[in-house]
Amino acid sequence: MKKLSEKFRLGLAIIMTKLTVFMLRLAGRGGTSLPGKIALKICPDIFNKLSDRFRIIMITGTNGKTTTSRIVAGMLEKAGLQYVSNKSGANLASGIATTLISSLSLTGKPIARTALLETDEAAFRTLAPKLKPEIIIVTNFFRDQLDRYGELYTTLNSVREGIQGSPESRLILNADDSLCASLGQNTSNPVIYFGLGDKVYPEDYLIANADAAFCINCKSRYEYLSSSFGHLGHFKCPNCGYERPAAQIECTQVLEYDNLSSTIEIQIPDGKIAVKLALPGLYNIYNALAGTAVGHILELKEDDLTYVLEGFECGFGRMETLLVSGRELKMILVKNPTGFNQVLKYLLTQNDKCVLAFSINDKLADGTDISWLWDVDFEILSFMQNKVRRFFVSGTRAEDMAVRLKYAGIPSDSIFIKHDDTELLDSMIEASNEGETIYLLPTYTAMLEIRKNLKKRYNLKEFWE
């Protein structure tokens, strides 16, 4: 009897979820979390029930989840695997439930066998043991939205607990991140590490505001042979000997590096490939390496790996280019100091006159504490001040951002506050000439709002598609 009602509950959850998704779409809304919430209410152990119907790949870590996930998706496609994945930042339990159920038929049969799940670090703790993923990718640990998770080490520990509950999963870990790499210590899980080779990065980078300068085992200060950015690099603890593990997937050379792309050489266990990544920034090299690790597990040939990596372009919100009134609008999501600093460094490669806007919200999905703006090195903007026609700030924290720019050395009279998105876009267009670039750097919810506005104005695609 119990068995029957259990089955019934799962069935009901599937039907209700599908119905809710359908209704939300009908109402013109991109429903990603509500349907899953309903499913979890009806059938709380739905993840346990669904786990053996899918081959699951989970991606977690503070930065680069979405880009990595999209590269992995490319690998899956190349391997000829049908997959489902969660999109638009629906990376909590409810969003993941929606994703999995949406790919089931009404009788509960999966339409695609593989599930690629970008997972919030805090949610990962309880989700991973239930979903029993075949592969777990952890990108890195940078300070992010502390008001939600308390502390960076809490985030690390919740991922660690999730992994401890998944002893069978194969781990793909960032070797250059002492926090992330520590997840591979004292564990029976098979591990593949990825990282940058020693002294590969073309720039000298000072570890200024490192998130983890001290040994996670014994609290001595790490020594670095070389470093790439943030606390990432070839670390070694002089006291207990914990050091950057050898990487099976390693970027051994950066052949070319500019504001739009980088050409790199990647060492894989059985060969070497040279690829031109159509992605700016050093952080994207790490994302590409994590994706390559999955391609390697899927036994893709060198040509196929290259094909996927070279064909990949920036996705949803991370960096999006569109033509508006003869200007090139580039929208780049910002959410924490490390990512933001990388975006600013990318902006420094801009050669022509441009307009620059920051849209900072403090809603729950952005992190309600915006103090991290003071950990971003806006001071480097002074190097490109003569190229920026105007600085705009908007969002619920527009004024905070204006003050931040002022204290970074930007003259007050070139900072303009715009609270209305329409007005912001109009002013940006007005302040620039045709053919120029306008940069818009929003936090997550600010990006959704601006997209909505752009969508209406320029007839863009629905973002949840």
Place this chain on the structure above:
Amino acid sequence: MYELNICHLYPDLLNLYGDRGNIIALQRRCQWRDIEVNVENISIGDTFKYEDYDIIFIGGGQDYEQTIIQDDLMNGKRQAIVEAVEDGKVFLGICGGFQLLGKYYKTNNGKEIECLGALNVWTHAGDTRLIGDIVFEVDFLKSHGKNYCIVGFENHAGKTYLGEGVKPLGKVIKGFGNNGEDGFEGAVYKNTFCTYSHGSLLPKNPVLADHLIMLALLNKYPDFQGLTPLDDQLENLAHESLIKRFTE
């Protein structure tokens, strides 16, 4: 020409929540007035001679990082810090820095971790984190009969209580404050100011920033006449829009 020396204690370890924004604010607001300003970072293993500085800042860290500095702080710099406070140096302690300046931190399992004891305050671990925007009214910043409120963001698990001789920094209008119980926020003792409010505190509460700068200048130059006003339009806009948003 006036000159101020600022010391940032453990900037590589106690640097949560944009703490360095407070240093940037002090620095800029001096520079804009042609006051020469030097910032020195003092961390583990460095000698700390408080006499060399006019303003000392200590911020908050994660639990893990606070355990790293424990030995250096308690056995290396403790005496100098206590003397600096007693001597009337301008001292700003935020969040974890606030707790460290107190007598002890009592953990959930009853263990008392000894702190610097520069201030007669103590902290008990709480069950939930006190997180959110905070607004509090500060009496000594009152001007022209107008109340001055400070706005920031708090995020702390510890509940701090004030003992004899220490006054609260302000009265909570919105948020939790020191312990979520007595309606007070922060602590003042001589020229030492402590608060849970980060976010960053000084850039958008310029009146407090200037108050600290002025006290430091008066300490060093007894004939100091007063600060020249700055164009604080953006700062005031940020300050007032937030106060309005959180209190109305």
